[in-house]
Amino acid sequence: MRNRSRERNPGRSRGQLSLPVVEAGVGVLFVVAVATAFAFGTPTGGVSQEAQLDAYAQDAATVLANEPPQHGGSTRLAEVASSEAAFDREAGALENRVSRILPDNLMFRVATPNGAVGFVRPSNVPTGVARVPTGSGEVTVWVWYA
Numbered sequence: 001m002r003n004r005s006r007e008r009n010p011g012r013s014r015g016q017l018s019l020p021v022v023e024a025g026v027g028v029l030f031v032v033a034v035a036t037a038f039a040f041g042t043p044t045g046g047v048s049q050e051a052q053l054d055a056y057a058q059d060a061a062t063v064l065a066n067e068p069p070q071h072g073g074s075t076r077l078a079e080v081a082s083s084e085a086a087f088d089r090e091a092g093a094l095e096n097r098v099s100r101i102l103p104d105n106l107m108f109r110v111a112t113p114n115g116a117v118g119f120v121r122p123s124n125v126p127t128g129v130a131r132v133p134t135g136s137g138e139v140t141v142w143v144w145y146a
Helices: 019-040 049-066 076-082 084-101
Strands: 106-112 115-118 128-134 137-145
Touching: 049 076, 049 084, 049 106, 049 128, 049 137, 076 084, 076 106, 076 128, 076 137, 084 106, 084 115
Parallel strands: none
Antiparallel strands: 106 115, 106 137, 128 137
């Protein structure tokens, strides 16, 4: 009769790592990965500060260029660019609208042929800009980080 408990490969024993040793190895790798991420930082994602600011400015200009006017004209921007009286009448509403469109950490200036609203534009910080042509002239939106 044959012995069924015989090994397939006599003289060779199979070894296995214990589960706690494997878990400890994975834990060490995780700690090293986290420490490396803190030491070297994470990539910026390839978007420069100016490009992000340009995107914010373009978004605000697009929203304003597509909004209906409060009193007359084809759009809100066309209305405020049409005359000094229209600009004076709508300047406060325009400033409030732009401040609601943009994130709280941004400052802005919107310049029309008849005046400007917002903050004084600094010369020593990166800014984003967008320009929208209207029938009465160009409207420019600048944004920068506060």
